[in-house]
Amino acid sequence: MPVGVCAFAKINIGLKIGSRRADGFHPLRTVYQTITLHDRMRVDLARGTGVEIRCKDQRVPDDESNTCWRIAERVMKALKVRGRVVIHVEKTLPVRGGMGGASSNAIATLLALERLLGQQLAPEERLRIAAEVGSDLPLFLIGGTVLGLGRGEEVYPLPDLPELNCVVATSEIAVSTSQAFADWDSQEQEKYGKGQAAGRLTATTASDKLSGFSRAVFAWLGGSSTGVPAKGSGDRAEALLLDLVRAGIENDFENVVFPQHPELRAVKRALEREGAAYASLSGSGSSVYGLFKSADSAKTAANRLNAEGISAVATKTLTKREYWKKIWA
Numbered sequence: 001m002p003v004g005v006c007a008f009a010k011i012n013i014g015l016k017i018g019s020r021r022a023d024g025f026h027p028l029r030t031v032y033q034t035i036t037l038h039d040r041m042r043v044d045l046a047r048g049t050g051v052e053i054r055c056k057d058q059r060v061p062d063d064e065s066n067t068c069w070r071i072a073e074r075v076m077k078a079l080k081v082r083g084r085v086v087i088h089v090e091k092t093l094p095v096r097g098g099m100g101g102a103s104s105n106a107i108a109t110l111l112a113l114e115r116l117l118g119q120q121l122a123p124e125e126r127l128r129i130a131a132e133v134g135s136d137l138p139l140f141l142i143g144g145t146v147l148g149l150g151r152g153e154e155v156y157p158l159p160d161l162p163e164l165n166c167v168v169a170t171s172e173i174a175v176s177t178s179q180a181f182a183d184w185d186s187q188e189q190e191k192y193g194k195g196q197a198a199g200r201l202t203a204t205t206a207s208d209k210l211s212g213f214s215r216a217v218f219a220w221l222g223g224s225s226t227g228v229p230a231k232g233s234g235d236r237a238e239a240l241l242l243d244l245v246r247a248g249i250e251n252d253f254e255n256v257v258f259p260q261h262p263e264l265r266a267v268k269r270a271l272e273r274e275g276a277a278y279a280s281l282s283g284s285g286s287s288v289y290g291l292f293k294s295a296d297s298a299k300t301a302a303n304r305l306n307a308e309g310i311s312a313v314a315t316k317t318l319t320k321r322e323y324w325k326k327i328w329a
């Protein structure tokens with residue numbers, strides 16, 4: 001019997017990029033937040049060997065470049081089992097949209113395989129395999145509100161934010177994350193010049209910015225709205241949104257992606273104009289989201305954006321508890 005599983009999306013609330021490491025990756029700091037938008041998947045085991053990926057969306061690769069393929073091979077090997085893994089993906093999430101779709105698909109595959117086989121990997125083995133396949137995978141082993149460090153793969157559960165109303169605007173633009181990081185490097189070099197001294201200066205500035213992120217997150221989540229009990233969860237959500245704006249938490253990728261795709265900056269502006277308390281690019285884009293004070297205002301904004309020709313959907317953030325409850329729904 002195939003196992004059905006939901007692969008939820010994530011947004012990034014703030015993302016700071018440090019200087020390129022010797023291994024080519026960039027240290028970063030981010031707060032990941034899972035949301036209710038998802039792909040539906042079905043995973044099954046058949047006789048034989050190898051992996052088969054079935055997806056109607058032509059943009060989804062059906063070979064070993066697919067994260068589901070890579071994780072399925074590793075899970076089968078780690079659990080020392082043989083069989084052909086058949087994975088159906090019903091794609092709703094944007095491809096290369098900065099919402100972790102491919103990463104979430106891979107974790108859903110891992111969880112479904114464990115369930116099919118009636119065996120579980122040790123938690124550290126799960127994390128090792130997830131991080132090996134991609135920087136954005138491990139967050140989906142936690143769900144809810146997650147702190148991301150290292151190259152994004154070093155994850156720590158944060159106390160969950162209350163449910164927030166969100167509008168996600170998607171576009172046909174596909175942003176390559178590795179290209180966005182390379183463009184970030186070029187932009188930093190242009191700003192600070194070349195040469196060893198400039199390199200040191202860039203590294204110092206980058207490291208200052210990384211610690212600046214910790215201060216901003218402290219100002220946001222260690223602030224009054226979390227300490228003082230509010231009247232209701234709606235009040236707390238509203239106060240958190242205000243504090244988020246005040247704390248100046250931003251996504252560094254906007255500085256490289258918006259100049260290349262001015263239409264995405266316009267989408268952010270449109271979200272703000274329609275009442276978002278906070279709006280940002282998610283990951284390296286191209287998805288842009290806005291956080292709203294109420295479900296009604298989010299729905300109205302999504303309708304207005306769609307009427308303007310911007311593809312938008314009203315959704316909600318997903319706490320850890322809801323993430324794990326709904327994943328098998």
Ligand code: C5P
Pocket residue numbers: 024025026027028133134135136150151152177178181
């Ligand atoms: O880990 P993931 O497969 O998502 O990374 C894709 C590419 O993005 C990497 O090959 C690397 O070029 C870039 N990257 C980076 N720094 C990170 C994460 C990814 O430079 N923290």
